[in-house]
Amino acid sequence: MNKKMKIIPIFVPHVGCPNNCVFCNQRRITGQKNFAVDGEYVHNIVEKYIATIDENTHTEIAFFGGSFTAIDNEIQEELLRAAKHYKDLGIVNSIRCSTRPDAINDEILQLQKKYGMDIIELGIQSLDDEVLKISNRGHNKKQSIEASRLIKEHGFILGHQIMPGLPGSSREKDIKTCIESIEMKPDIVRIYPTLIIKDTELFEMYEKGSYKPLSLDEAIEISAYIYSLYRVNDINVIRIGLQNTDSINEDEDVKAGPFHPALRQLVEERIYYYALMSKLNKLNIKELQGSIVIHAPDNLISNLAGQKKSNINKLKEKFSIKQISFKKKKDDIIEIYHKNNRLCSFNKSEIFQNYLNMQQGDLCI
Numbered sequence: 001m002n003k004k005m006k007i008i009p010i011f012v013p014h015v016g017c018p019n020n021c022v023f024c025n026q027r028r029i030t031g032q033k034n035f036a037v038d039g040e041y042v043h044n045i046v047e048k049y050i051a052t053i054d055e056n057t058h059t060e061i062a063f064f065g066g067s068f069t070a071i072d073n074e075i076q077e078e079l080l081r082a083a084k085h086y087k088d089l090g091i092v093n094s095i096r097c098s099t100r101p102d103a104i105n106d107e108i109l110q111l112q113k114k115y116g117m118d119i120i121e122l123g124i125q126s127l128d129d130e131v132l133k134i135s136n137r138g139h140n141k142k143q144s145i146e147a148s149r150l151i152k153e154h155g156f157i158l159g160h161q162i163m164p165g166l167p168g169s170s171r172e173k174d175i176k177t178c179i180e181s182i183e184m185k186p187d188i189v190r191i192y193p194t195l196i197i198k199d200t201e202l203f204e205m206y207e208k209g210s211y212k213p214l215s216l217d218e219a220i221e222i223s224a225y226i227y228s229l230y231r232v233n234d235i236n237v238i239r240i241g242l243q244n245t246d247s248i249n250e251d252e253d254v255k256a257g258p259f260h261p262a263l264r265q266l267v268e269e270r271i272y273y274y275a276l277m278s279k280l281n282k283l284n285i286k287e288l289q290g291s292i293v294i295h296a297p298d299n300l301i302s303n304l305a306g307q308k309k310s311n312i313n314k315l316k317e318k319f320s321i322k323q324i325s326f327k328k329k330k331d332d333i334i335e336i337y338h339k340n341n342r343l344c345s346f347n348k349s350e351i352f353q354n355y356l357n358m359q360q361g362d363l364c365i
Contacts, residue, residue, distance in 0.1 A: 008061045010064065022167065023201075058093050058094070059093050061086065067099045067103050068097035084115045096157075097119075098120075098122075104150055104151065105150070122151070122159065128168075129141050130168055148184040158185070160184070164194065164214065165213060167210075188237075189230050193214055195257035197255065203255055220267055223241075224271050227240065241264060244261035265302070265307065269306045272304045272306075274354065279344050291322050291325065294324065
């Protein structure tokens with residue numbers, strides 16, 4: 001039986017980051033004010049979570065919110081020592097952190113290894129040097145490549161975080177970032193379409209008209225394409241879009257941009273819609289003039305149907321189908337039936353390549 005995942009988030013606000021990126025208001029993102037970041041802080045948070053951990057849970061301490069490996073070494077070591085204490089006790093199974101590409105070197109990685117760090121996520125954001133410069137990231141593409149190489153070389157799980165829609169970027173640049181990220185072989189990826197947070201330089205750029213954010217539909221499309229590229233290369237995308245939390249919505253912090261509390265679902269249902277559409281398009285389904293039944297695993301039905309049955313309604317209208325219903329099945333093969341006749345089938349792995357093909361114009365719709 002697969003274990004549930006339990007994250008114990010340790011927010012380390014801006015203390016480690018040497019730059020003020022145009023899109024970032026770290027205090028707002030983490031929902032934190034001024035407080036002591038030390039070992040006691042880690043212990044207090046973990047102790048609050050211990051009662052919620054059971055034996056069927058994989059528990060992970062995650063240092064988020066700042067550039068962890070850029071923190072002063074003494075503070076960093078104190079935080080790591082506190083985390084390792086719980087890992088040594090068997091209460092915590094793994095430790096992760098997020099950081100910047102220019103805050104990685106052999107010495108830093110040796111320190112992480114000493115205290116049991118397992119996963120290091122790099123905020124590479126873009127692999128276009130002009131985009132990085134405009135965003136005031138303070139690092140370049142070469143540093144992202146070198147940091148990724150070192151992290152894997154030292155035996156850590158490598159994560160990449162990318163931000164489609166940054167100032168100076170484009171669909172082509174965002175796709176190129178994804179392709180070049182894949183070449184570095186990250187184990188996990190987060191996709192964060194750029195949002196405009198108040199009290200940031202990007203908000204000022206937006207108000208002056210020098211920056212236009214992605215629309216929600218544009219963010220869904222580019223995220224779906226990038227997500228599919230990672231998936232066909234067997235790279236796990238663990239998050240799409242910022243988490244919907246009290247802090248990110250407090251006082252309407254998000255002023256513009258493609259924020260949605262269920263962005264990943266919108267992205268996945270877009271991909272599944274195209275998969276169904278391409279199959280039905282090849283079947284001349286209009287000639288059937290009746291109902292179809294989609295046999296699918298339970299965990300895929302919501303993506304196939306779409307929120308509020310949006311996919312189903314679009315397909316019914318496009319192909320003049322009277323009724324589309326679902327039947328649950330155990331394996332990952334998706335089958336489309338008309339009466340008792342199986343019209344076609346496809347597996348989950350085909351879906352992502354299908355989306356890429358359709359976006360590249362290989363299929364005529």
